[in-house]
Amino acid sequence: MEERQYDLIFICRPDTPEADIDKVIATLESTAADKGAKIESVAKWGRKRMAYRVQKLHEGYFVYMVIKTTHGEVVKELERRLKVADPVIKYLTVRLDEELKRQEKLKRHRERRAARRPRKAAPAPATPATPAAPIAPPTEQSAPTA
């Protein structure tokens, strides 16, 4: 199975100490390692205002991580961990590899098209030059003979 990429975002209560958040991240990392997944990056977005109330809270501590794995079941386990973790109030996992693949494909397509465009433009100035060339040599030839 080819490698999949997931985005995992979870929101903790805003009053949780940093150490508890690190603990949650550590448990996720260990479970991911057990199941053969790799956590590519972890980014703490910090305290942010949420767009709507969650468990009567207006603010939350956002943590964002990128996971790469060949086993999709890892996500199930990670989400179970998040569900039972006390400070976590909300989480979301999104599979992104197919969209990234599409993005790359479109990008390649665009680059190829951009590369083709100057080649199309090049012949146009070249064609007027060629008829001019035959006219020029006779005059040059005639000049030396004369």
Next chain:
Amino acid sequence: MAEENAPQQQSHGPSSGGMRSSGPGGGPGGPGGGRPGGPAKRGKRNFVRKKKVCRFCVDKADFIDYKKAEILAPFIQERGKILPRRMTGTCSRHQRWLTVAIKRAQNIALLPFAAEL
């Protein structure tokens, strides 16, 4: 007086008859009805409509990130509804990606489902 009245009546007669004949001849609505309507409409339509361009096409976006709420925010109404294409000018492909991105952002509380009062 009687002589004067008679020609007046006569003159009225043919003119009214002409009107009647032109009515059915012009057909339903008639050209007479259409002509005053046409210029008026054209006059009203005189303003120049700015052509809407898909903002993502201008940026050559291959991917719309659901994590960037500030990019998605202009495409939702104040109460949280997703704006239709006819309002924003987004092309169909980007609108499809945009809706997915907005819905994901809603799920992780970056954008509201419905604004609170």
